[in-house]
Amino acid sequence: MKSKPNVILVTTDQQRKDSLSCYGSDFVNTPNLDQMAQHGILFNRAYCTSPVCTPSRATIYTGSYASKHGAWNIGMNVPKNQRFLSECFQDNGYNTHLIGKAHFNAYNGTFEESKEPDKDWEEHFRNFHGPYYGFDQVELSVAHTTGGVKGHYGLWVKNKSGKTEFDSVRKANRSFGGEGYDWDLPMELHNNSWIVERTNDFLKRSLHDENPFFLSIGFQDPHHPHAVPKERVGEIQPSNIPSPKFSDGELDDKPPHYQSVREGRWNEDPMKGMYVMSGQGSGFDYRNIDDEDAQLGKAYYYKMVEMIDEAMGEILCTLDHLGLSENTIVVFTSDHGELLGDHGIWMKGPFHYEQLVNVPLLVQWKNHLPAGTEVDSISSLVDIAPTLLSLCHIPIPNEWNGLDCSMQWKGDIEEVREHALVEYVDDPQKLRLKTIINKRYKLTYYLGEDYGELYDLVNDPGEVTNYYDDPNYQEIKQKLLMNVIDELESIETRAQRYSYA
Helix, strand or coil, X not given: CCCCCEEEEEEECCCCHHHCHHHCCCCCCCHHHHHHHHHCEEECCEECCCCCHHHHHHHHHHCCCHHHHCCCCCCCCCCCCCCCHHHHHXXXXXXXXXXXXXXXXXXXXXXXXXXXXXXXXHHHHHHCCCCECCECEEEEECXXXXXXXXXXXXXXXXXXXXXXXCCEXXXXXXXXXXXXXXXXXXXXXXXXXHHHHHHHHHHHHHCCCCCCEEEEEECCCCCCCEEEEHHHHHHCCHHHCCCCCCCCCCCCCCCHHHHHHHCCCHXXXXXXXXXXXXXXXXXXXXXXCCHHHHHHHHHHHHHHHHHXXXXXXXXXXXXXXXXXXXXXXXXXEECCCCCCCHHHCCCCCCCCCHHHHEECEEEECCCCCCCCEEECCCEEHHHHHHHHHHHCCCCCXXXXXXXXXXXXXXXXXXXXXXXXXXXXXXXXXCCEEEEEECCCEEEEEECCCCCEEEEECCCCCCCCCCCCCCHHHHHHHHHHHHHHHHHHHHCCCCCCCCCCC
């Protein structure tokens, strides 16, 4: 069994592509992930399938879109109607283990409703360690930063410090969701430190196992609130961070929910569903954020990313030290991005801008996959699961939607897919949208509405001008709408046919 490669799948939470210096950013320093890109493959146009945690994460692990696996938003449990990647590895002799964030179940449920509750969590996590969605064992963290010292991670912190609540001081003048916080949590108790400790312990123990492993690692950061341990705050330099990209009048040709969210009016909007919008909470008037606070909020965010890079450096170093690197496939990505004030909006939601859906994706398998390679063609996170199975010579479930990109990862072909599909459902009866993205264009369709979005990513990479109603773009619009229909038809659920009748 050891002849099969080990697999490590790393997901961060709400990380933009420009937060890594290997993608060309000169205001952030991520040397360890840069080195991973040098040793492997960097994907320039990798798209998540939904800019929301649970739908995107379920897609990564099921190789299926949200419209098929059924987990269309947060606050719900991923249905077990699709085989998980972890189950496929488990059935083929792999030891399967998860450390960190999963978000396969609702956070706000009780422990009778959810395996990842944030209420009365201590008793639950003392007794629950798996199995869970195909993982033999799990060590879970729940939620994010100042509200995320819970789960098995919270028990670890409490065991070391005697508490799970730590003071935080908001540094911005106004509250806007993405602002920075100085946090009393010491670095030695940070979620990253716990992940490194638990990962290194697992890797050392794996040396004594006969079977290969599939290890999932889920970082909580850099999801809002942007909190940094106060011992690291002195390293933050807001003046080096670019201001958000936004022009007055930019949202005038966008669907109405854009302005409604920007002005903090969404909770009074007739399109609002049963729950508050994912990522927007009870709403903020983003018009009140000045440049100083915006740079501050962004600077704390990018420091959180640099701290992730440090943790990844320790994990990759352990792989090398233990002699595991040449037989371990490592994938690093994020469930979705973050707007950080670009286009006048912060955090996430039903806005399929590049900052939200075009995410980092790095793959390393030393001496097996080409080193220092960049892939410029369209990629999708729905393809990760089937591609990993293919590289490990494990059959891919027929019901999965993702494509096998193993030949592309090996450098044998340049392109596998022509377009990527992104979905968002705020409420099944109200705001629903689907986006198709190809080499040049991006179109967003809204169920039951006469408005939509169409961007020319070559002539207008900032997605400022909406060409959906432009007479000169109608032929392109119709072709892209047909692409949406073709994609949705191809992912319909169908039972297996055994005979003529």
